Amino acid sequence: MTAAAVRSPSPAPPLTRDDVVQRAGILLVLAFLLVSLALPLWMLLSKSVLDAGGRFVGLANYVRYFSTPTLVESLWNSIWVALLSTAIVVPLAFGYAYALTRTRMPLKSAFTALALMPLFAPSLLSAISFIYIFGNQGFLKSWLMGASVYGPIGIVLAQVFYCFPHAVLVLATALSLADGRLYEAAEAMGTPKWRIFRTVTVPGIRYGLVSAAFVVFTLVVTDFGIAKVIGGQFNVLATDAYKQVVGQQNFEMGAVVGLVLLVPAVLAFAAERYTRRRQAAILSVRAVPFEAKAIPLKDGLFTLYCATVAGLILAIVLVAVWASFVTYWPYNLTLSLKHYDFAQFEPNGWGPYFASLQMAALTAVVGTVVVFIGAYLVEKWQGWPGARALVQFLAMLPMAVPGLVLGLGYVFFFNASWNPLNVFYGTLALLALNSTAHFYTTAHITAVTALKQIDNEFEAVSASLKAPFYRTVWRVTVPICMPAILDIAVYMFVNALTTVSAVIFLYGPANKLAAISIVHMDEAGATAAAAGMATLIVLTALAVKLLHLLADRIVFGRLQAWRKR
Amino acid sequence: MLQPTGRNAATERTRAAGEVHLRVRDLTKRYGPFTALEDISLGVARGELVCFLGPSGCGKTTLLRAIAGLEMQDQGVIELAGRDVSRLPPAARDFGIVFQSYALFPNLTVADNVGYGLVNRRKARAEVRRRVGELLALVSLADQGAKYPVQLSGGQQQRVALARALATSPSLLLLDEPLSALDARVRVRLRDEIKALQRRLGITTVMVTHDQEEALAMADRIVVMNRGRIEQIGTPSEIYSRPASSFVADFVGTMNFLEGDLSGPDRVRMGSVELALAQPAMFAGGARVRIGFRPEEVRTRNLEASTPNRIEVTVRWLDYLGAFCRATLELQAEPNLTFLADFSTNAVRDLAIREEQTLTVALPPEALRLFPAASGSPG
Numbered sequence: 001m002t003a004a005a006v007r008s009p010s011p012a013p014p015l016t017r018d019d020v021v022q023r024a025g026i027l028l029v030l031a032f033l034l035v036s037l038a039l040p041l042w043m044l045l046s047k048s049v050l051d052a053g054g055r056f057v058g059l060a061n062y063v064r065y066f067s068t069p070t071l072v073e074s075l076w077n078s079i080w081v082a083l084l085s086t087a088i089v090v091p092l093a094f095g096y097a098y099a100l101t102r103t104r105m106p107l108k109s110a111f112t113a114l115a116l117m118p119l120f121a122p123s124l125l126s127a128i129s130f131i132y133i134f135g136n137q138g139f140l141k142s143w144l145m146g147a148s149v150y151g152p153i154g155i156v157l158a159q160v161f162y163c164f165p166h167a168v169l170v171l172a173t174a175l176s177l178a179d180g181r182l183y184e185a186a187e188a189m190g191t192p193k194w195r196i197f198r199t200v201t202v203p204g205i206r207y208g209l210v211s212a213a214f215v216v217f218t219l220v221v222t223d224f225g226i227a228k229v230i231g232g233q234f235n236v237l238a239t240d241a242y243k244q245v246v247g248q249q250n251f252e253m254g255a256v257v258g259l260v261l262l263v264p265a266v267l268a269f270a271a272e273r274y275t276r277r278r279q280a281a282i283l284s285v286r287a288v289p290f291e292a293k294a295i296p297l298k299d300g301l302f303t304l305y306c307a308t309v310a311g312l313i314l315a316i317v318l319v320a321v322w323a324s325f326v327t328y329w330p331y332n333l334t335l336s337l338k339h340y341d342f343a344q345f346e347p348n349g350w351g352p353y354f355a356s357l358q359m360a361a362l363t364a365v366v367g368t369v370v371v372f373i374g375a376y377l378v379e380k381w382q383g384w385p386g387a388r389a390l391v392q393f394l395a396m397l398p399m400a401v402p403g404l405v406l407g408l409g410y411v412f413f414f415n416a417s418w419n420p421l422n423v424f425y426g427t428l429a430l431l432a433l434n435s436t437a438h439f440y441t442t443a444h445i446t447a448v449t450a451l452k453q454i455d456n457e458f459e460a461v462s463a464s465l466k467a468p469f470y471r472t473v474w475r476v477t478v479p480i481c482m483p484a485i486l487d488i489a490v491y492m493f494v495n496a497l498t499t500v501s502a503v504i505f506l507y508g509p510a511n512k513l514a515a516i517s518i519v520h521m522d523e524a525g526a527t528a529a530a531a532g533m534a535t536l537i538v539l540t541a542l543a544v545k546l547l548h549l550l551a552d553r554i555v556f557g558r559l560q561a562w563r564k565r
Numbered sequence: 566m567l568q569p570t571g572r573n574a575a576t577e578r579t580r581a582a583g584e585v586h587l588r589v590r591d592l593t594k595r596y597g598p599f600t601a602l603e604d605i606s607l608g609v610a611r612g613e614l615v616c617f618l619g620p621s622g623c624g625k626t627t628l629l630r631a632i633a634g635l636e637m638q639d640q641g642v643i644e645l646a647g648r649d650v651s652r653l654p655p656a657a658r659d660f661g662i663v664f665q666s667y668a669l670f671p672n673l674t675v676a677d678n679v680g681y682g683l684v685n686r687r688k689a690r691a692e693v694r695r696r697v698g699e700l701l702a703l704v705s706l707a708d709q710g711a712k713y714p715v716q717l718s719g720g721q722q723q724r725v726a727l728a729r730a731l732a733t734s735p736s737l738l739l740l741d742e743p744l745s746a747l748d749a750r751v752r753v754r755l756r757d758e759i760k761a762l763q764r765r766l767g768i769t770t771v772m773v774t775h776d777q778e779e780a781l782a783m784a785d786r787i788v789v790m791n792r793g794r795i796e797q798i799g800t801p802s803e804i805y806s807r808p809a810s811s812f813v814a815d816f817v818g819t820m821n822f823l824e825g826d827l828s829g830p831d832r833v834r835m836g837s838v839e840l841a842l843a844q845p846a847m848f849a850g851g852a853r854v855r856i857g858f859r860p861e862e863v864r865t866r867n868l869e870a871s872t873p874n875r876i877e878v879t880v881r882w883l884d885y886l887g888a889f890c891r892a893t894l895e896l897q898a899e900p901n902l903t904f905l906a907d908f909s910t911n912a913v914r915d916l917a918i919r920e921e922q923t924l925t926v927a928l929p930p931e932a933l934r935l936f937p938a939a940s941g942s943p944g
Contacts, residue, residue, distance in 0.1 A: 014652070014653075014654075016654045016656065016657070018654070018656070019654075455664075455666050455668045457664040457666060457668035458668055458670070460633070460635050460655065460662065460664070460668070461662065461664070461668045461729075462681075463634075463635075463654065463655035463656045464633065464655055464656075464660055464661060464662045464682075464730070464735075464739075465661075465681055465682030465729070465732075465733060466656045466682060466733070467656075467681065467682065468656075472670075475670070475672075475673070476670045476672060476673065479672045480671060480672055562671050562672050562673075562713035562714070562715060
């Protein structure tokens with residue numbers, strides 16, 4: 001073709017101020033993700049194939065791992081405990097999610113709120129509660145018929161509580177994506193109820209079920225706090241990693257354990273991506289939302305079921321709260337605030353609580369800004385497709401990386417003597433960086449989803465009006481996305497406040513976090529004080545969420561008339 | 566490669582009367598193996614309204630976006646008012662744009678939307694307010710300035726978008742399917758309003774549309790596009806009555822196509838039926854051709870023995886469409902050949918035309934157009 005032959009490379013267009021700002025923005029986000037995520041993970045990966053002297057030893061560390069009986073036993077323990085927890089949580093959550101989405105049960109929003117309550121507590125809280133219920137001085141100890149709660153029983157109980165809201169969220173989303181027309185068509189053909197359930201309902205949520213199972217399995221395998229507090233002598237992968245690194249300073253073996261922990265998480269991530277794509281394909285654009293019909297008996301039974309489950313969740317939270325306020329469980333039940341005098345049990349006193357608040361606030365602010373800039377450039381900018389694809393990839397990566405693994409990576413990367421960034425090791429800033437990276441994916445997805453709903457031509461219009469793009473971002477895009485931005489900030493704050501697994505390796509003596517102080521106080525036998533600190537975290541997280549809901553209602557309901565249709 | 570010989574078409578196609586305000590030369594844009602625009606050349610005179618018309622995927626929107634600088638062409642030149650803007654970012658060009666979605670900023674009032682581009686230029690607040698008032702009056706929304714976009718109807722939103730695009734007094738107005746999100750009645754009204762406004766302001770305007778009726782009603786000239794190429798550039802009546810290709814003929818209005826052979830310099834044969842042409846064909850004798858004619862050209866009344874191209878047909882199907890009836894007619898001599906004919910409701914009543922009835926019609930020679938047989942591309 002002659003046109004191709006004479007085609008000459010055109011000179012590059014001149015750089016505008018917009019170009020410069022956009023390029024600087026994407027470089028900033030890339031640098032952030034590389035330092036906070038990619039490099040630490042790379043260090044972990046490489047550490048697992050090096051010996052203590054830094055020489056490459058291939059898979060020798062892995063061979064040593066799999067030939068150490070105690071370590072292999074932990075692996076097996078982790079797997080069966082996670083399988084058992086999954087087998088209990090998924091059906092429980094399915095019933096609950098079904099009631100929320102497919103029945104005319106009353107008080108749905110209250111039931112939703114109660115089911116999500118564990119999200120606002122550190123995983124440790126349920127472990128402490130179960131110690132109070134079934135532990136050595138537990139008031140229902142006899143129910144265990146001589147078995148000890150310190151071990152697999154306690155771990156499974158606490159994990160079920162901790163994972164329940166995650167499974168409910170996944171399943172409720174899957175169940176709410178039903179196409180009402182399919183049900184109408186099936187009923188019009190006189191299909192019996194059980195056959196509709198088998199041929200319409202189950203195929204529609206099959207992927208949601210798989211996804212929920214993977215999510216729960218991964219949460220259990222990678223959670224550190226519960227096994228630490230209630231696991232007793234029962235070893236699991238997460239506690240092994242901690243012991244190898246913190247206890248024995250065996251970084252290479254710690255790295256191997258970390259990578260073993262990565263396996264289920266990566267599998268779960270892949271399964272989630274796959275199922276999400278399949279789920280999206282099921283629901284066509286023209287689907288009509290399913291509306292449940294009122295069936296008094298069915299609705300009544302589901303209400304009873306949800307009330308029981310929600311009641312148990314509330315009870316478990318309240319046990320820890322109550323125990324923190326009584327003088328001496330279970331002998332002297334008069335109320336007292338003495339367990340809140342943390343200085344008695346913890347060298348830093350109330351310090352960890354305030355350190356946690358600071359860290360969570362820093363995470364919320366920095367995280368929200370970085371996530372939003374990154375999501376904006378990935379979604380709305382046209383330039384540098386390679387860089388944007390890399391940001392998108394790195395943004396999705398944390399979903400597949402358990403906090404414990406990321407924490408290990410940070411130890412190897414930020415504690416290395418050659419790394420000039422090691423001055424940050426043990427600082428609050430590093431903890432915030434770690435938390436931002438750890439919770440990046442969900443925040444990024446939230447931001448991208450919000451940005452996708454905005455007209456893609458805003459940038460074009462603003463360019464035609466000769467307005468710099470950042471002016472339009474500030475005056476138009478950010479105000480429109482404000483609900484999502486608040487969501488992200490609150491999500492970051494609550495998770496940074498409650499996280500244990502990532503930060504357990506990283507805190508310095510001056511900035512121990514509340515969640516870590518719970519572990520320490522519990523270790524030292526001050527269980528009531530640990531419960532008190534957990535209570536503080538729950539109350540703070542719930543208060544922030546409540547403020548968020550209020551802000552949502554007032555700011556976006558009344559003051560912003562432009563949102564109303 | 567600046568101006569190879571024979572590529573001067575853009576200049577020739579431009580209306581002789583006006584000075585060329587926008588000129589596009591040899592514009593090509595590829596997405597991987599897909600060619601979105603291939604050697605596009607055209608000129609738009611100052612004050613002219615030109616429509617890019619074509620089916621979806623024909624490249625008309627890509628061409629508009631390239632003119633705006635929102636897409637970067639692989640090669641070719643775009644000149645605006647004599648200035649080469651080919652490589653300039655959108656903000657350094659001089660245009661206002663209205664999108665199909667309007668892209669109004671939902672959190673800003675109508676007045677703030679209209680004034681958005683004025684504030685950027687650091688004008689005094691009072692002056693901005695005066696100009697916004699003027700623009701809102703121009704689009705008959707003088708009292709709506711304090712409302713938010715969601716509080717307006719679709720047609721009103723469209724006019725706000727128009728006012729915003731005109732606010733900075735650009736020399737070129739780009740309209741990307743500006744009417745297609747509106748319902749039929751509003752569309753017709755706004756189409757006239759836009760046209761009137763464009764005439765009054767004398768602003769050079771390029772509009773993209775897939776609606777041929779819209780293009781015929783609004784444009785001074787139409788650029789018909791197909792598969793990244795220009796099929797024809799011409800005034801609406803040229804496009805309609807003298808389509809340069811069977812694609813144009815088919816896309817703009819309805820056209821019957823029948824396959825036949827040239828049986829003489831000005832005669833064409835379809836099986837046993839032979840038709841006379843108004844002038845000698847531009848094809849070699851015996852060539853296989855497509856004969857095109859519009860349904861409304863089929864005559865039923867005042868036929869005499871001397872009327873050329875009389876044929877006997879059977880009415881196979883009659884669709885009542887209000888003002889007229891569209892009949893599917895079958896040639897009696899060649900029952901596998903059918904074509905459409907539009908009869909006025911009057912004619913149907915007067916001649917008592919019914920389905921399954923036989924009828925004599927005439928295809929006036931001057932209404933017959935010949936196209937190459939093989940494909941839709943021009944020869």
